Amino acid sequence: TFSYNCMLQVLIKSRRYGSASEIVQSEMINSASHPPDAYTFSALLSGFCKAGEMDEAVRLFDFVRSRTRVWPNLVLLGILIDGLCKAHRVTEALDYFRQMQDLGLSADIVIYSSLLSGLGKEGRTDDAMELFEAMVARGCTPNVITYNSLIDGLCRSGKIDGAMGILERMVGAGCSPTVVTYTSLVDGLSKTGNVDAASKLMKEMRRRGFVPDVITYNSLMFGLVRESKTDVALGYLSEMMDVGCEPDVITYTAVVDGLCKGGNVDKAIEVLRGMIRKRCSPNVVTYTAVIDGLCKGGRMDEAMVLLSEMLERGCKPNLVTYNSLLHGYCKLGRVDEALEMIEDMGSQGCSINVVTYGAIVDGLCKAGNVSEARKMVSVMQTGSSRIRPDTVIFNTLVDGLCKTGNVGEAVEVLGEMSDAGCKPD
RNA sequence: UGUAGACGUAACGUGC
Numbered sequence: 001t002f003s004y005n006c007m008l009q010v011l012i013k014s015r016r017y018g019s020a021s022e023i024v025q026s027e028m029i030n031s032a033s034h035p036p037d038a039y040t041f042s043a044l045l046s047g048f049c050k051a052g053e054m055d056e057a058v059r060l061f062d063f064v065r066s067r068t069r070v071w072p073n074l075v076l077l078g079i080l081i082d083g084l085c086k087a088h089r090v091t092e093a094l095d096y097f098r099q100m101q102d103l104g105l106s107a108d109i110v111i112y113s114s115l116l117s118g119l120g121k122e123g124r125t126d127d128a129m130e131l132f133e134a135m136v137a138r139g140c141t142p143n144v145i146t147y148n149s150l151i152d153g154l155c156r157s158g159k160i161d162g163a164m165g166i167l168e169r170m171v172g173a174g175c176s177p178t179v180v181t182y183t184s185l186v187d188g189l190s191k192t193g194n195v196d197a198a199s200k201l202m203k204e205m206r207r208r209g210f211v212p213d214v215i216t217y218n219s220l221m222f223g224l225v226r227e228s229k230t231d232v233a234l235g236y237l238s239e240m241m242d243v244g245c246e247p248d249v250i251t252y253t254a255v256v257d258g259l260c261k262g263g264n265v266d267k268a269i270e271v272l273r274g275m276i277r278k279r280c281s282p283n284v285v286t287y288t289a290v291i292d293g294l295c296k297g298g299r300m301d302e303a304m305v306l307l308s309e310m311l312e313r314g315c316k317p318n319l320v321t322y323n324s325l326l327h328g329y330c331k332l333g334r335v336d337e338a339l340e341m342i343e344d345m346g347s348q349g350c351s352i353n354v355v356t357y358g359a360i361v362d363g364l365c366k367a368g369n370v371s372e373a374r375k376m377v378s379v380m381q382t383g384s385s386r387i388r389p390d391t392v393i394f395n396t397l398v399d400g401l402c403k404t405g406n407v408g409e410a411v412e413v414l415g416e417m418s419d420a421g422c423k424p425d
Numbered sequence: 426u427g428u429a430g431a432c433g434u435a436a437c438g439u440g441c
Contacts, residue, residue: 001428002427002428003428005428005429006427006428008428009428009429038429039428039429040428040429041429042428042429042430043428043429045429045430046429046430049430073429074430075429075430076429076430077430078429078430079429079430080430081430081431082430082431083430108430108431109431110430111430111431112431113431113432114430114431115431116431117431117432120432143431145431145432146431147432148432148433149431149432150432151432151433152433155433178432178433179433180432180433181432181433182433183433183434184432184433185433186433186434187433187434190434213433214434215434216433217434218433218434218435219433219434220434221434221435222434222435249435250434250435251434251435252435253435253436254434254435254436255435256435256436257435257436258435260436283435284436285435285436286435286436287436288436288437289435289436290436291436291437292436292437295437318436319437320436320437321437322437323437323438324436324438326437326438327437327438330438353438354438355437355438356437356438358437358438358439359437359438360438361438362438362439363438365439390438391439392438392439393438393439395439395440396439396440398439398440399439399440400439402440
């Protein structure tokens, strides 16, 4: 069994989940000499989770529970719970958590940390705090990862003071923060428009002997360019190189995108050229950021040139890239060209999503063609892609109708909205 | 101590 497990590990590391699964089924399940054990299933289970095949993962877990002699242990359950959290299925993860005692298991620190991280990413900070207190009350002592998960969740919801409070609490409990702790806080401050506080915190972490890494710098850079502190950001860019913390594609992309969003697209293009000179290859996110900047500035021709450049460099545009272009055409009232773009996407094997339609619907409304926009909302639900309209789509329609004096029809749409299970905001 | 689980960073659509 050990040898088989090692082989499975290798397959799973090379992302050949199907082959791994087949081997377990054909060679192990019915074997007397090398039956699967908890390690076998953990390898498979984490493979499914990493591949995003959560339905398969759940089926496997239930299979192990009901059809095998292997009793699900904390690690197996931990893998499943973490996978569900990462797939934004925290509620189901909590269901498994609550059913643990039926399996004779009691949650450990890893399971709590997964759940805290998942809740935090969903914005459920009150639930996270409650779970944290419950775990402490149960006598489970949080470690640095537990605290970091909680702090990060609070930061994501903009609750920086609360996060600082947890930092104090962890230090008070004798748990030393790490660079990850500080990076969550720096990122939270940057994203809430407090980049000055973010850079202060970075200085403080250094004073306490922690070394910021590229991710810490990237979080800070994001905040700096969002507040148009371009020169300071470029200063930090050289500082990074000086201290041996090489800027990576994410650093440059954050800068490039921030410049674009601040209306400084030409400067962004300079930085794009600069990163290539520094042997850092822009990726699809980098190019899309610049393309979006050009599109928002109505510079469609240049955007299309950049699109061909990225193709030449072997970088494949994705859904977001096309959505940016399509939005650009819509904003210029060139809805026909936007619709052509949808065709192109199909032929490129690129799917479309609710954002694609959001841009089209808005384009039609703003072009004064609100009735066509309403039709489009029905089309999107019936086509082969079957996309559910969301709040943004309905808001766009309501706005379009109101601005053309059709308030009655807008109220009608409000009704369709709740029929679609979509809440007005 | 023969094999398994948890934490931080970048791009797209709506109103004023």
